[in-house]
Amino acid sequence: MELAAFTLIALIALGSALGLILKRNAIHGALFLVVNLGSVAALYLTLGAEFLAAAQVIVYAGAIMVLFVFAIMVLIPGKEETGPDPRRPLRWVALPAGALLLAQVLVILVGTRGPTPVGSPAPGGVEAIGRLLFTDYLFPFELTSVLLLAAMVGVLLLARRRT
């Protein structure tokens, strides 16, 4: 039962990721991204990480995607992106190269048994995460806030007085 659920959700996640890459229309792509984020949230749920799943749905699939779609609708002008690419065939090299990398990783990972998990297994609750964030991971948490501040300043700089 668990395996079937995982397989189904994983397939949806992969399919939507492919759709995101392959769709020319940016809006369609964004919608595929919503599906993808949602299915990853479902994966979190099967692992027992309820809070993470909820945060994923609310923050990413919800708030951020709304902004995303909004930005695309406002900014992207028509179909200008489709110009002739003289070196388009080269792109097909990416496929075998990526497949090769995947194969290499699989060869190693299949042959390796992961270590037994250390510490408490998968703390999924709000309380556990909160505890971790303010003890073990206090510094990364704070650092992330600095990172976001820098990003904000950067956006201000790039968006302001665009002429």
Added chain:
Amino acid sequence: MSPVVPPPAVALGVLLPVLVVLAAAAVVLVLDVLPPRDSKAHLGGVALAGIIGALLAIVMRWGTDARAFRDMVLLDTYALYFDLVICYAAALIVMFSMDYLGRTGSESGEYYSLLLFSTAGMMLMASAGDLIVVFLALELMSLSLYVLAGFFKQRLTSGEASMKYFLLGAFASSFLLYGIALIYGATGSTNLDRIAAAAATRNAEPMVLIGLAMMLVGFGFKISSVPFHMWAPDVYEGAPTSVTAFIATGSKAAAFAAMIRVLVVALRGAQPDWSALLWALAALTMTVGNVVALAQSNLKRLLAYSSIAHVGYMLMGLVAGGGPGPGAVLFYLLAYTFTTVGAFGAIALCARAGEEAVEVSDYAGLARRHPVLAATLALFFLSLIGIPPLAGFVAKFYLFGAAVRAGYIWLTVIAVLNSAVAAYYYLRVIVYMYMREPDGEPVAVAPSLAGGLALTLAVAGIVILGLMPAPFADLAQVAVAPLLR
């Protein structure tokens, strides 16, 4: 009720140099919205003051060996050494920026605050004792630099540089993150010491190795090692020259700092493996960098390929390993930073008909009109060639010596051969400056006080390093000691 959460261990003293820089960034942001609105020249001064404060803090803290936040942040001599290099570069670049941006009146609070943010990110990379911090600090640095590369919004190349840097940087970051995840999966920890301990006991070798491979791709991008270097020429060319200088020095130094610590501390068990790989990367990087540089006519692209070649030399030190190898890399980074910041700074001071002078031919006859500037630029190039008694020579001497002593004769031969080839393209610029007449409008230069001071500091750096390298080499050796425990 659940038990009270134990209060987290907060030791801000360990973060002091970084906090000073971040505080300066905040002050710059606040002052930006206060009057005077029409002139932002004073913000550079504030940023400079912040960096000098950080330098003071570094000197104050010298010799400590502290760790905090559950070993996520380390403040040992290794971190402090890199802090010193990074802050020195940042200080010079702020001074050059005051001149460079001031001339076009495009100074802004965001520019200086982002510069400070990325400086803080770089410093944290050197202090990181945990892969999570490595990643976050790297992102803090990179994000700021992505934006800074696109600072000249009215110039298409600048925006293009920013976009390319961002897209490829994100691509590289994903490799790094995947590598971190794999190593976490194999060892159950992201802490460097615990990874080392786990890797030693557990039989998870292949998974650690593939994680290592992925991380090397990420780091390889940041230090612009072949074949992850292709962004560098485009970004160096398009970005504002002052930002280019920072990308070429600060971000490289920081990436080396994190990479050396991760390799030498966490993955010391895999030393034979990564050392063999880096051998090939070093040889490839220096050769491609130098040979392609021969064909460049744009000075910024030329320096981009030259900096790629220098990365190849530095990787040699990592290959050599032990104490002397990384020590030589640290010294080389110091010499390289002095020289490269100076060279880019001098280029930033040259403007041609309002545009930047970036073609080699733009420098024809510079020696006639601005003998001092031409002489300093020539000094930087001579140091890059490795002509004694400048910093570049001594740095190469230590580095090649370390490689030879570790038995890597062939790699050294390749490196020496490469540095002979390199003489050609550096010399070409000097020939243009000293032995050609300009064919168009002359290069106009009007260095301000800040620019002149920065240039003087950079020249003093390479001359002092070249004439009295011993104390600095000792410093570099002391700095690597914490890694080798």
Added chain:
Amino acid sequence: MSTVWLIPAFPLAGALTNIFFGRSTGHRAHWIAVPALGASFLFACAVAARVWSGAPFTTTLGAWIVAGDFETGITAYVDNLSAVMLLVVTGVGFLIHLYSVGYMHGDPGYARFFAYLNLFVFSMTMLVLAGNFLLLYVFWEAVGLCSYLLIGFWYTRDSAANAGKKAFIVNRVGDFGFGLGVMWLWTELGTLDYAAVFKGAATLSPATATGIALLLFMGACGKSAQLPLHTWLPDAMEGPTPVSALIHAATMVTAGVYMVARSHALFERSGSALEVVAWVGTATAVFAATIGLVQTDIKRVLAYSTISQLGYMFAAVGVGAYVAGIFHLVTHAFFKALLFLGAGSVIHGLHGEQDLRKMGGLASKMPITATTMWIGGLGLAGAPLLAGFFSKDEILGAALGTEHLGIFTLLLAGAFMTAFYTFRLLFLAFSGAPRMPRDVLQQAHESPWVMTGPLLMLSVLTVVAGFALGLPLDGSRFAHLLASVFHPHEGEHASVVVLLSLVVFGAGGLLAFYMYRQSAVKPEAIGQPRTWVHALLLNAWYVDWIYDRLIVQPIYVLSVALAQVFDVGVIDGIVNGLGRAVSAWGAGLRRLQTGYVVNYALTMLAGAVVVVAFFLAR
């Protein structure tokens, strides 16, 4: 602190003064540069007197590079050999500085010239004083840099700029070997100090010693313009003539000989390396002499002659006759500097004319120059009782004495050619009917005393040095002087050598007399290749051409090709040019979207695959 350091300190101070205050010193720059050299010479005399009456000594200015167990100081090692070199460098250097006052008069770069010249003397004296290989290497590079600056001194001439660059790059090839040699030495012995190295040389295996010695010799080949790295020296004649005299005849180019002689313990340990040195020297001596036979530019004749004479010096040290090699170095410094300065005086008098075909009959117009140049020429050709006679004889005698018959024969043939091209030059320049345009002839004049004074001084030295140092023939005073440095060279002075060298001197002179004095000179016939041998020599055996096709062109092609493969930016530019019709925004978008970023990412992906595969394979 020892007074030894004052010898380089004076020229350094002079150089810095003229560099920083060149604007205000201007045409008075020599008031700083010349006294600086004079003082330096006086101190060199004092140091030489001290060493000759006492023992060699070492003095350290301070620690320089300290890394772990490796420690190197700024150390001077002074013995009789360095004292001789110091006297030559500062003494001849002083005369040439004096001469430059007249020669460079009115040049816009007057102060710059003296600054570089002082800087060179500083570097050269430091090179001679250096007490370890690292310091030697540093100043080895420094003299190269000064040479580069001075060759390209008249940088507005394209040829001068290119010649400077060529000299620098060819020297880098040699220095590449030299640097490797020094590093190898360090890994073997753990030290670079002369005393320790020469003591430790005995512990090296002969194969290692050979390797190190040959790498060091590669550096010497570059600096001293020996085959196959000789090509830069003829081009270096683009520099002002005093520079050619000082750097490319008397001092810097002899640094290679000095280095080999200084490291003789290392070369002797190897044995076969010495043999290589001897043969390279001999081959160069003959090779360059053949080219000198047909040159038409007065300075180029002298340049090839210098290469050839340097070959003699290497042949001498190669067969183990270090004293003879250094002796020839000293006498050569006198008469070749004299010849160059004389040539400069001629060029000066003829307002820049360097072509022998447009000279002739100058003896009456410039009597002092002509006389002194004849003395210098006779010295070079090996006329009896002049300096070159003694030193060349010692070399020939040593080659015979050590049973290097092949080398002896070739050097003898070289001596014949030397006599021929020297007399050819002298006849073409000073005898016969004037061949220059009438107005040039009328304006031709003797040079001022600041230029002729040094000429007279040098000709006195050329006349006297042989007697003073070269006698008695068995165990000369010079050999006695250097006995503490080189173990005395056994071997009798064969009178057959004296006889043979007299014969070739006479034969060469007579042939030149017959061809250029007795029969009428047809300027239009000179310099026109009549046979393929003549063409071969005129083009210097096509060595430059071969290097260009074999090395320069392929590297250039490779570089361009690599740039196109790796640097997509080039192609980017072409594509961008095609798409220029589209609006700027569109073009910007296109560059991003038509694949270039994608291609960069693709390269990274491929790189990642290779990296992972690398680890998988292990």
